[in-house]
Amino acid sequence: MGARRGGLASRRTVLRGVLDGVAVALALPWLESLGGFGPTARAGTSSGFPLRFALYAWGNGNNPDRWLPIGEGSGADWALSEQLAPLAAHKDKIAVVTGLSVRLPNVVPHGSGAAGLLAGTPIVNDTFGGPTIDQIIAEAVGGETLYRSLQTAATDTLGQSYSGPNLLNPAESDPFALYERLFGPTFVAPGEGGLVDPSLGLRRSILDGVMGDLSALQARLSVADQARLEMHLDGVRDLESRLARLIEDPPSLAACVQPAAPLASYPDIDGRPQISARSRAMCDLLAMAFACDQTRVAAHYLTQPVADILFPDATKGHHSLTHDEGGDQPQCNAITLQCVAEFGYWLDALRAIPEGDETLLDHCAALGCSEVSLGQTHSLEEMPLVVAGGACGQLATDVHLRVPGDNASKLMLTLIRTLGVSQASFGVDEAYTEDGFAPIEL
Amino acid sequence: MVRGAWLLGLAACGGDDGTAPVAEVGTPRAPPPAVQAGAPTLRRLTTAQYQATLADLFGPTLILPTALEPDVPVDGMVSIGSATSGLSARGVEQYEDAAWDVAAQLADPAVAARVFTCRGEASVDEACAREIVSGFGQRVYRRPLTPAEVDALVAVAASAGETFGSFDVGIQYAVGAMLQSPAFLYRVELGEPDPDAPGARRYTSWEMASRLSYLLWQTMPDDALLDAAASGALVTEAGLAEAVDRLLADPRARTGVRALFEDILQLGDDLDAVSKDPFVYNAWSVDLIASAREQTLREIEALVVDDDADWRSLLISQRTFVDRRLAALYGVEAPVIDGFGEVELPAAGGRRGLLGHASFLLLKSHATTTSVTRRGLYIQERLLCTDLPDPPAGLNTAIPEPSEDAPTMRDRVEVHLTVPECAACHELMDPLGLGLETFDGVGQWRTTENGVTIDASGALAGVPFADAWSLAQVVHDNPALSPCLALHIFEAATGRVPSAGEEEWMAWHTDGFADEGHRVRWLLRDLLLSPAFRQVGEVP
Numbered sequence: 001m002g003a004r005r006g007g008l009a010s011r012r013t014v015l016r017g018v019l020d021g022v023a024v025a026l027a028l029p030w031l032e033s034l035g036g037f038g039p040t041a042r043a044g045t046s047s048g049f050p051l052r053f054a055l056y057a058w059g060n061g062n063n064p065d066r067w068l069p070i071g072e073g074s075g076a077d078w079a080l081s082e083q084l085a086p087l088a089a090h091k092d093k094i095a096v097v098t099g100l101s102v103r104l105p106n107v108v109p110h111g112s113g114a115a116g117l118l119a120g121t122p123i124v125n126d127t128f129g130g131p132t133i134d135q136i137i138a139e140a141v142g143g144e145t146l147y148r149s150l151q152t153a154a155t156d157t158l159g160q161s162y163s164g165p166n167l168l169n170p171a172e173s174d175p176f177a178l179y180e181r182l183f184g185p186t187f188v189a190p191g192e193g194g195l196v197d198p199s200l201g202l203r204r205s206i207l208d209g210v211m212g213d214l215s216a217l218q219a220r221l222s223v224a225d226q227a228r229l230e231m232h233l234d235g236v237r238d239l240e241s242r243l244a245r246l247i248e249d250p251p252s253l254a255a256c257v258q259p260a261a262p263l264a265s266y267p268d269i270d271g272r273p274q275i276s277a278r279s280r281a282m283c284d285l286l287a288m289a290f291a292c293d294q295t296r297v298a299a300h301y302l303t304q305p306v307a308d309i310l311f312p313d314a315t316k317g318h319h320s321l322t323h324d325e326g327g328d329q330p331q332c333n334a335i336t337l338q339c340v341a342e343f344g345y346w347l348d349a350l351r352a353i354p355e356g357d358e359t360l361l362d363h364c365a366a367l368g369c370s371e372v373s374l375g376q377t378h379s380l381e382e383m384p385l386v387v388a389g390g391a392c393g394q395l396a397t398d399v400h401l402r403v404p405g406d407n408a409s410k411l412m413l414t415l416i417r418t419l420g421v422s423q424a425s426f427g428v429d430e431a432y433t434e435d436g437f438a439p440i441e442l
Numbered sequence: 443m444v445r446g447a448w449l450l451g452l453a454a455c456g457g458d459d460g461t462a463p464v465a466e467v468g469t470p471r472a473p474p475p476a477v478q479a480g481a482p483t484l485r486r487l488t489t490a491q492y493q494a495t496l497a498d499l500f501g502p503t504l505i506l507p508t509a510l511e512p513d514v515p516v517d518g519m520v521s522i523g524s525a526t527s528g529l530s531a532r533g534v535e536q537y538e539d540a541a542w543d544v545a546a547q548l549a550d551p552a553v554a555a556r557v558f559t560c561r562g563e564a565s566v567d568e569a570c571a572r573e574i575v576s577g578f579g580q581r582v583y584r585r586p587l588t589p590a591e592v593d594a595l596v597a598v599a600a601s602a603g604e605t606f607g608s609f610d611v612g613i614q615y616a617v618g619a620m621l622q623s624p625a626f627l628y629r630v631e632l633g634e635p636d637p638d639a640p641g642a643r644r645y646t647s648w649e650m651a652s653r654l655s656y657l658l659w660q661t662m663p664d665d666a667l668l669d670a671a672a673s674g675a676l677v678t679e680a681g682l683a684e685a686v687d688r689l690l691a692d693p694r695a696r697t698g699v700r701a702l703f704e705d706i707l708q709l710g711d712d713l714d715a716v717s718k719d720p721f722v723y724n725a726w727s728v729d730l731i732a733s734a735r736e737q738t739l740r741e742i743e744a745l746v747v748d749d750d751a752d753w754r755s756l757l758i759s760q761r762t763f764v765d766r767r768l769a770a771l772y773g774v775e776a777p778v779i780d781g782f783g784e785v786e787l788p789a790a791g792g793r794r795g796l797l798g799h800a801s802f803l804l805l806k807s808h809a810t811t812t813s814v815t816r817r818g819l820y821i822q823e824r825l826l827c828t829d830l831p832d833p834p835a836g837l838n839t840a841i842p843e844p845s846e847d848a849p850t851m852r853d854r855v856e857v858h859l860t861v862p863e864c865a866a867c868h869e870l871m872d873p874l875g876l877g878l879e880t881f882d883g884v885g886q887w888r889t890t891e892n893g894v895t896i897d898a899s900g901a902l903a904g905v906p907f908a909d910a911w912s913l914a915q916v917v918h919d920n921p922a923l924s925p926c927l928a929l930h931i932f933e934a935a936t937g938r939v940p941s942a943g944e945e946e947w948m949a950w951h952t953d954g955f956a957d958e959g960h961r962v963r964w965l966l967r968d969l970l971l972s973p974a975f976r977q978v979g980e981v982p
Contacts, residue, residue: 106835126516148531156715158512167528170512177509181535202602203538206619209594217624220632222982225484228528229624235534271719271726271809310719310809317809323839378835 049355050144051392052290053137053419054366055299056346057118057160058339059110059307060322061372064382066333069096069400078400083333086341087386089348092398093361095387095440097411099404102380103430109378110305114160114371117383120409120427128162129428133367133412135163138297140421146242148234149297150289152178154279154342157304160371166224167231171301175262175281182289183258186246190256190292194247207240255353255360256292259284272310275302279342280349287349290360296419302342305371311335322375332375343368347388364389365418383408387440391418394442401439410437471957475950478943479643479977483525485629485937487656488513490701492627494661496544499581503552507540513711517939518824519930520705525937529627537622545618548610557617562609570609571599575616582617583625584662585648585671595619629656633978643978650676654685654970657935659694660701679971686970690963699746699962700739706930707796708824709735713805722810723884725771730884733767734800740782741799745962752960753927757795757918760787771800771886792880792887795914797821803878803885812883814851814875815858821874821902821917827926830867837863849892852876873900877913924960925952931962935969947974 062083071078078096080088087094102116111123121129131139134149142148151161151171159171172178188195211233218229250256262281266274279302286298303309308317314331316324321331346366353360366388373382385408390397395418409427414436416423425434487495493506511533516523529537547553557578560570575595579587587595595616603612620626629652636644645653651663651671663671667685675681689695704710713735718726740763745751764785769776772793777783787793796802806816822828841854848854855876858868877900882888889896898909902920907913917923928951932940940948951968958964969975 108832109835112835151532158514163528163530166516166526167530168514169530170514170532172532198605202598202605202615203542205601206598206615206622207538209598209619210622210624213624217628217630220981221484222481224526228484228526231528231530232534232624235529235531238531239534239538268717268728270721271717273717308808310717315810320808320811324841326840326842376839377837380835 049360049363049392050293050296051419052296052298052360052364053134053141053415054286054290054346054350054364054389055118055134056302056343056366056368057299058302058342058370059305060303060318060332060335061370061375061379062336062340062384063329063333064098064373064379064384066336067373067382067384068098072400072402074396074399083336083340084386086337086344087347087388090344090351090361090388093347093351093388093390094398095390095396096400097385097387097437097440098382098400098402100383100385100406100408100411102383102408104380104428106378106380110371113378113380113383114305116380116427116431117369117371117408117412118160119162120412120431122429124165127166127168128160129165130162131164131167132160132162132299133416133426134161134297134299135169136416136423136426137419137421139163141296141419142238143241145293145295146245147182147289147295148238149299150178150182150286150295151299151301152282152286153301153304154275154282155273155301155303155307155309157301157307159299159301159304161299163231163234164227167227171299173278175266175278175285176264178282178285179259179261182285182294183261187258188246188250189258190250190252190254192250194249196247200243200247204240204243207236207243211236211240251293253291253293253355255355256288259288272312275309275311276338276342276345280345283342283346283349287346287353287360290350290364291353291355300346302339311338319375329376339370340368343386350389361389363392365391365395365415367415381405385411387411387415394418396440396442399440403437403439406437407431407433409433410435411440413437414441469957471954472950474972475946477947477973477977478941479973479979480936480938480941480944481979481982482632483937484631485521485525485656486527486529486627487629488520488524491656491660494659494697498662498664499556499578500544500547500553501556503550504544504547507536507543510536510540515708515712517933518708519933520710521934521937522939537627541618541621544621545614548614548617554610557613558610562603562612565603565607565609565612566600567603567609568596568600571596571603571612571616574613575599578617579620581662581668582620583623584629584652584668585625591625629653631978632981636977643980644677644976645978647671647674647676650682650976651685653935653975654689657702657970658686658689658698658966659692660697661694677976682976683971686967690967696743696747700743702931702934703742704735704739705934706824706927707738707802708805709738709801713801716804717809718804718807718884719810723882723886725886726884727767730767730771730800730804733765734804734885736765736782737763737768738796738799738801747963750961750963753962754918754923754960757797757923758914760789760794761785762787762799768800771884773887789911792909792911794911795918797878797914797917798881798885798910800885803881803883807883810883812851812875812879812881814855814872814879815868816875817878818871818874818876822870825917825926826920826922827929828870828922830870833867834863837861844892849894850896851879851891852897874902874913876900877907878910880910924955927962928952928955928965931965932969932974935966935975940974941979943979944974947972 067081067083069078069081102113104116104122106112108123115121115123115128118132119128119130138149151159151169153159153171153173156173161169214229214233218226266278289295306319308319310317318335325331350361350364351359355363368386370384373379409431410433413426413433417436427433489510513520514523514527516526559577560573562570576587576592598619599612599616602615603609631645631649633643634646636642648671651667655663670676670685713731720726745753745755763782765782766776774785777785806820807813842848855872858864858872877898879896880898902916905916907916955965
């Protein structure tokens, strides 16, 4: 980014503290401020901490035979399988749901699964048919935080976070850029007081003007273009309210501290991307973004569907291996284990942050998933789905729930409702449901 | 889908003998069929267009913003994606960051000279602010500002000028506001009633200026084009023709032609994302990507801009441009020490044309192997516009590892052509890819695989080929090749696939392309002067 020069007051050189004549909102103790949290109030009240939604996805699936846990039920009645073993440290905090299907025509390999699972829609003209679960939740609960939602990726991918057809929220794949955004010069730790910067008000008033221009233009456009500008407007509104919040004291969350910066870059080593290092850097930052209540919705993509990335020790790219590798696919198995292990790392990071008598993980609904089960056949049965954290005691943990052939949309709807969002249904056609996934609900 | 329907119609028009019809010299062109214009598009500037526009507005010393919403291809084209994709909250934030980064650079006297046509007498000087906002603003918005827009920006300048006690800072804020306006970020082209055709609509003269410059130059209109827009010339036959000819003759058309083909051939972000295993491919280095892209674009530039030749030569040309890195990869002597020079690829080398370019071969291979399917699919979908269905679910797709029984890729993918569910599509793709097996995953020539001589023979639509050299000719001669390029150029020019009311015209336009020797400059001129490019439908 180019250096700021000249007279324009830069956000990089802001004063901190309270100056006479500058309106600064009074700091409200965390618990008092909870009263106004609308959709999340119900979800958060039992612990006093906000409830977060974390989505973790990797590409190209698993092997359902090696994924299926041993036994069903809770506690000692079930044990982790080979491909779930990397989550051993969190067995007490996860629910493994097996047997769910994406009940839509499997016509676009990987695409049908991704859209069907995360949005409950088919792929229509190369795009998802509606918003994805993270955006449905963010739309309802994201208004209270600096960022409505965050999307990140450990590899160079755009991710699969859609606000609607063609309305993609591209993932940030550079850990340092994510750090700068969340914990760079505008970051204010609890107790430091809000930013004082005369440019903030001017910037906000300019954004108001931009909103007016967008609205005026919208009225002259097609429905599809109106939706595109509505997304643009939403972004401007978010930015405007974020600038407004910067002058307020940040939430007084004890666990919120400025984290260490990640490396400036993570170049490929011998033609292989540093997937694990990048993912872990991202997950550390996302966990702290939750701890600082900068956002309550984050989606992290390890790899994308169809990604043909060379994992460590693999002789071919991942997607090639899922199709070409014969036998019981030992290389694919090793890669799936790495994909699950990186989910485990994110859970580690969330669990390492204390919140009251519990940890941040207890105040999360974290969904780990992939867009297919067996990559070789692009199967949409036996979808790999793990829900971690228990969502402030709303969801069962330390449990294996087996429901062969049931509709995966039910689990999505439960997760959406768990976040306090009033949602009548999820999915279309055969994927449509008005019912949540009762077995996981406490 | 409209695009598929049009191509079916097109295939039906093609000759059965695999050759394009040749027009008799002097045959007058049939009159154009009527066009029922497609709906307007709202295109957001692509990253390249946004940066080029900033450079034109603020001059070469401007440090360009780079952290921007990524371009998203739709229907295989960034041009179409720019007219269909949304803008995320992160993208809005990045545009705001970029606007303030650029505005702050007005402190650079060289940048300021582009903006300040007057100097403020005080920290708030409404007359001067008004002059700058309406004058410079017309370049930023690519049209005159409305009085309300001018008032709003003058108010921004006054407010910031007063807050910071500086007129110049006030203007920085006004410029920062302009750079966040939809009038700058989007190409708003909604048209106006056409006085010459009651009931029809046409793009305005101002809109035509941007339509021309972003297609042909990848950047904003220059002053002469803005003047032509202001005079109304661009809605007249003569004025438009003059502008098109000037833009095509300008050196900036090189940038436009390169960008056009980079989008069509998918040599942008897709190629940048390529990565190979250096232990499998000793010739691989990440620098190969830029060299490979440059070779292909330079050859296209030579064919289209310098020679105004039959573009299909791209498929069979032995003349190409290489740097030392590519010369080593191709096994030819480097023509120059630094940069790129012209070489004639020897027939004995087996390599000629686009299908022998490292750009395509790198792009359509895996990290440790070639991909006969992806290479074949590219030829069918990208070059010939064949619609192929997605593969069915639920199939075992394993192929055997190399062995004594199956040493070559042809042996290993045999299952693709013997199992009926696979063969329906793979027989359209794999034989073409197998024809290119003499190029490995980074594009290096080889004659054997695992010690066995590679058999690269096959057929495309019943026309046999013996090897990569003759496959190049077969693709070159395929009657769908040039119509497919014409379709992609239409898509790039309009940001959408042709609508039903444009199909007849497209067929006529494409016939003309063949009659005129497959010259892209002719095609562009024919398109840009046509009702298909000048007329616009109602907002649906």
